[in-house]
Amino acid sequence: MPPRPNRLLPLATPAGIEVLTKILTQGPIPRVEIARRTGLSQAAVTKAVAPLIEAGFVTDQPVAAGPDEPVESQLGIGRPVSPLTVVADSVSVIGLKVTPTDLIGVTTDFTAGIRAVRHCRLPDTSAETVTAKLVELARELMAPETLVGPLVGIGVAVSGDVDAVHGVVRDSPFMGWRDVPLAASLTASLDVPVVVTNDVRALTVAEHWFGVGVNADSFAVVTIGSGVGCGLYINGEVVSGAHGVSGELGHLPLAPGELVCTCGRRGCVETVASSDAILARARKTTGKPKLDLSGAIELAHAGNEDAREAFDRAGDVIGSALAAMVNLVGPELVVIAGEGVADYDLYEQRMREAFAAHAFGAAGDCRLMLRSHTFDDWARGAAATVIRSYVRGEPPLQR
Template sequence: MPQRPHRPLPLATPAGVEVLTRILTQGPIPRVEIARRTGLSQAAVTKAVAPLIEAGFVTDQPSTPIEAENQLGIGRPVSPLTVVANSVSVIGLKVTPTALIGVTTDFTAGIQTVRHQRLDDTSPDSVIERLSDLAKELISSLKTAGPLIGVGVAVSGDVDGRHGVVRDSPFMGWRDVPVAELLGKRLKVPVVVTNDVRALTVAEHWFGVGVDADSFAVVTIGSGIGCGLYINGEVVSGAYGVSGELGHLPLAPGKLVCTCGRRGCVETVASSDAILARTRETTGRADLDLAGAIELAHAGDKHAREAFNRAGEVIGSALAAMVNLVGPELVVIAGEGVAEYDLYEERMRQAFADHAFGAAGACRLMLRSHTFDNWARGAAATVIRSYVRGEPPLQR
């Protein structure tokens, strides 16, 4: 079993977890503001934060000369609370069929180190060995950083996060791979495994656009179409660990077979691979790559434009279906597929407007560029969340 984190957090009560979460995601923040947002008394906030300050996880000292000068004014100093970023370190790993991406972050998910490695063999044994080597390389870079609390791994597909098992990843060709167990044995540190889009959603919830949002969704467009949901104060995992599978809604022609083996999935029309396949088919250009298809579409080629328009229509309909069901106030559109966003945006927004019911049509659609480094950062963010909450395998 993975060993316990080197720095257990002094959080004995749910109030302590709530207070640290507020400081981490919304700091610098005064005690009085934490009390207002949580409903706790100021005395309860002070009691919860005292051991965190003593242990070096939180500080109420000004971090800049300007803050220090502001605290010397008339009246009692506010002394906002801030997480000590270098109090711990985290490693995040993103797995794709062609590459491994690794980052080290601090306690606020700020990226410190980045490593990219090409992947030629996607067999589970080979990938686990490569992940182990990459993680060890990143661990060796932590010489002056805070103690390592865990390693996060983000993989596409159906992931049982509680047990660290990738149940089904069509892109990787994996079924029932116990990633956390296999990697944990090699590294001797806690390993958290999660669906990659859900990891990205956790990062946006704790450290991005979702910090002040009551509800939002992250939709990723690339080789696959993914969706992470933040509703009613929590990133949705679903009873079976599967939720937000926007790419597998049956909204495309039924004759088209998806990588998951089913027919009519959104991905069969709207993924980057599907757009390229359609453009090759209609133009007769089997030599085209995605960049070539994008160039043709920008040049006005009717066949390439048709492929992107068809994708936009299906994506917009899928977004409307999701928004009608769960009602988020914001949808963040991200992923490697946003490079060609301008080619299908108009058709996507029109389809969304056509199918969004009533006030759901007021949901904002926001474009947010992400690199694979951000996906790896999302894996690190899931470790930070588990660490603060005391979730397996980082129980306090």
């Protein structure tokens, strides 16, 4: 039998899950407001939240009226409102992010607040080495001094095609992996439920539950760095795809066909817009084969037209890819994130021009927003996927 969370949530009905989700993502929030937003009766909300309060997952502390605010003006006329809030320290979660050079790990509380951070260099990218290092890093984060409550699960975020249901990395070009049963290997070593997911999808879950997507009807997260990824939140859910693949913006065939992608295909967006592609182009156009990315950025900022061309070309392709995605699914907001956004100013104008040129009709009203992310945030995204599965009772955190 697979391991279960060290602390089980007393949630027996869909109403209970819905109520806890509202408290977790939108709290502090009064019972009457939960009833309004969910369509449940106040009695149903009270019934759902009572075992959560008794078990210490949720608390209700009265909110005192402000100095100029009469008590009667608050919800619950004549008495102070008791907003419901998740007890952050009621559980701990670990999130791990895998890159070709490093592992990044965080411990978070129930609200995905980061409490501890650890980094680890990788000597190589073989599945055996990375799995062993992930176990070491997880055990370090499982130390009592880094946990705020019982550990309920570990999330691992990996780039590429990931079968989250079975915890298998089917294809990760950056890592050179195919069909790696990562969740099973880690679970066997750590005896803790492990969720393995695509890294961009994990970041999207974090934005949905704890970031800019909390009150959005639809949004997309586009990440720019060593690769170009996209996570989608549409119709009340982060899109996973029927076969576990969705939002692969970096592999739309919008670049010149002679360019070969790390995935083995030709003409992918990543062949022009990734940081590696920008650097390769800048080296070629400037005639400086030893140029590094920071040097290319410096040259472009200084007005070097040869270096600038690499960023302009990336902006054109990213803008066209964004327009294609927005035309297809129509999100109200696109969050542009990732390590590559540090250079956003170098291609922002060309990107916005290309987006405006190709966005159809009112799709052009979609808001494009920059949101800086560190690798710690990617690891936090992995933790957020665990929190979501824990609340919903999804495998491998089913109750």
